[in-house]
Amino acid sequence: MRYAWHASGTYDRHTRTGGSNGGTMRFETERADPENAGFSKAHALAVKALFPALSMADIIILAGHVAIEHTGGPAVPFSYGRRDFGGCAASASMAEKESPTIDAMRGTFDRLGFDDKETVALIVLGHQYGRCHGDASGFEGAWREGLGYPSAYTHGVARGGYRLSPGVLAARNQRQYEMDFGxxxxxxxxxxxxCLWYxxxxxxxxxxxxxxxxEFRRDAALAWKKLTELGCAGTLVPERETKAA
Ligand code: HEM
Known part of the structure; x- marks a missing residue:
């Protein structure tokens, strides 16, 4: 799912460049961006041979949709037709910062074309899956599916149930927090x-x-669909239409 997010998150609404069309995350140039550390593992799992009719660009996004639905999240209608470009600009970058300020976060999501409500829906949707890896981002720790979506954030943080993770990253001057849900x-x-709380x-x-x-489930599904279709205008065909045809 994070692979799909970063493949889409290069979009710039001002220049109308970037996004998941092109499947440029296939190239080492894009995966070498420090924000994309660790994606070679995800890339190895995206097996094109099993889905010859789909481009790698489509497979990366479809994997994100399936991950969300498979774990009890909203079903997001899939549209296909992204193309695999033959190369990738060295400048393609997620520009997502590991320890962002609120302004930087708002700037990133504004570049993509999301307002504050959509931003909250997306981050809360994403940050309940998987974990952080010391060898990729420098952060360590897990999220957990099935805690009831936004309630993990609001209950934990509002009740003051969070604490600075003891000593994990002091050496790198990176902060991370944690909460206990048993x-x-x-x-x-x-x-x-x-920042979603601050x-x-x-x-x-x-x-x-x-x-x-x-409403959260509906908005998160819509925001995920919008994210993963940025930069794909005019190229996509809804899956359902093909089935009906
Ligand atoms: C300002 C916005 C965001 C920041 C700064 C951020 C940052 C991070 C970082 C540092 C990691 C740990 C990576 C690792 O160590 O492997 C992570 C993991 C993850 N993020 Fe985000 N993220 C943001 C938004 C999002 C969004 C919008 C989504 C999806 C809708 C998302 C989905 C995920 C997922 C699924 C993981 C776990 C990956 C795994 O288990 O390997 N993130 N994020």
Missing amino acids: GGEPFMMLVSDM DEEYRRHLLHYDSHRS
Whole structure:
């Protein structure tokens, strides 16, 4: 899912460049971006031979859709037709920062064309899956599916149930937080996750979603679809239409 997010997150609405069309994450040039560290593992799993009719660009995105639905998240209608370009500009970069300020975060999502509410839906959707890896981002710790979407954030943070992760990254001057929900590893929080609570606007949407779960599921699905189709205008065909035809 993170692979699909970073493949899409290069989009720039001002220049209308980037996005998942092109499948440029296939190239070492793009995977070498420090923000994409660790994606060679994900790339090795995206097996084109099993899906000859799809481009790698489509497979990367479809994997994200399937991961969300398979783990009890919303079903996102898939559209295919992305092409695999023959090369990749050296400048293709996610420009996602590991310890962003609120302004930098807002700037990233504005470049992509998302407002604050969509930003909250996307980050809360994404940061309940998988984990951080010391050898990729320098952060260590797990998220957990099935904690009830936004409630992991609002209940934990609002009740002051979070703490600075003891000593993990002191040497690199990177902060990360964690919360206990019982059973297993603590639930980790990156600075970007904490920003959803620190910033008044983000917090308003977080609290709203916590008491409107179906709206959260609907908005998260719409935002994920929008994200993964950035830069693909005119190239995509909805899966359902093909089935009906
Ligand atoms: C400002 C925004 C964001 C920041 C700064 C951020 C940062 C990070 C970092 C540092 C990691 C750890 C990577 C590693 O160590 O392997 C991570 C993991 C992850 N992120 Fe984000 N992220 C952001 C937004 C998103 C969004 C919008 C999504 C999806 C909708 C997402 C989905 C994920 C997933 C699924 C993982 C776990 C990957 C794995 O288990 O290998 N993130 N993120």
